[in-house]
Amino acid sequence: MLGGTFDPVHLGHLRSAVELGEALSLDRVHMIPAAKPPLRGEPSISPGERLALLRLGIGDTPGLVADARELDREGPSFTTDTLASLREEVGPAARLVMALGHDAFLRLADWHQPERLFELAHVVVIDRPGIDTPLSTGLRDMVADREVEDTQALMSTPAGHLLRLRLPSRMAISATDVRHRLASRASVRYLLPEAVEARIHVYGLYRS
Numbered sequence: 001m002l003g004g005t006f007d008p009v010h011l012g013h014l015r016s017a018v019e020l021g022e023a024l025s026l027d028r029v030h031m032i033p034a035a036k037p038p039l040r041g042e043p044s045i046s047p048g049e050r051l052a053l054l055r056l057g058i059g060d061t062p063g064l065v066a067d068a069r070e071l072d073r074e075g076p077s078f079t080t081d082t083l084a085s086l087r088e089e090v091g092p093a094a095r096l097v098m099a100l101g102h103d104a105f106l107r108l109a110d111w112h113q114p115e116r117l118f119e120l121a122h123v124v125v126i127d128r129p130g131i132d133t134p135l136s137t138g139l140r141d142m143v144a145d146r147e148v149e150d151t152q153a154l155m156s157t158p159a160g161h162l163l164r165l166r167l168p169s170r171m172a173i174s175a176t177d178v179r180h181r182l183a184s185r186a187s188v189r190y191l192l193p194e195a196v197e198a199r200i201h202v203y204g205l206y207r208s
C-alpha cells in the first residue's frame, strides 16, 4: 500500500508507485487516500474529490489500484486498521508492504501503534529529493533490528522488515507546491497527469 493525503495526486506519487511495484515484484500497489489524516490539518478538498482525482490519475495503469477503504471508515484514518484489513484479504503468508516517503517516515514514531505496523507488513521508505533530515533517536531505536539492505531480504517473509529504497526516477514534486502553484495561477503542467489537471481546472479546485 501507498497511503497518503493525495491533495492532489501528482506524478511523484504515481511514478513512485509504479517503480515500487517493479522494484519489489508486487502483484499490485493500492493507493489509499486518508479520509482524515490523523497527524495533519484538514486537506484542502473533500476525501471524495481526492479519490476522484486519484482514479483519474491512475487511469488504466497496470498494477495500480485506487483503494477507497479509508473513506468507508468512521474516525481518524489509522494505517494499522488499513493494513489489518489488507492482511485479512491477502492472508497470513502473503508479502504485504507499506510504502511511505522519507518525510512521512520521519514521523513514524508518532503514528498510532507504530510497532503493530511491522507485525502486519514490511515498511519501505522511499527516498525523496531534498529531504535528508536524520532520524530521531526514538525512531532509530524502533527500526534498528528491522532494517535490511536489499529488496531480496523482503521476498521470503510476509512482514517485519524495514527497507530504504532509492527509486530510479526520484521526483522533487510535492502536493504543497502544486497547491501553491494552483492558488497563484502558475502552471502545473507535467507535475500532474493531464486528466487530473483538467478536472482541477474544470471545478476550479485549489484556487484560494
Ligand code: ATP
Pocket (backbone or CB within 6 Å): 002, 003, 004, 005, 006, 007, 011, 012, 013, 016, 099, 100, 101, 102, 103, 104, 105, 126, 127, 128, 170, 171, 172, 173, 174, 175, 176, 177
Ligand atoms: P504534501 O506536500 O501536501 O505534504 P505530498 O506531496 O507529500 O503532500 P502525500 O499525499 O502527503 O503527498 O504523500 C503520500 C505519500 O507519498 C507519502 O508517504 C509521501 O512521502 C510520498 N510522496 C509524496 N510525494 C513523493 C515524491 N515526489 N516522491 C516519493 N514519494 C512521495
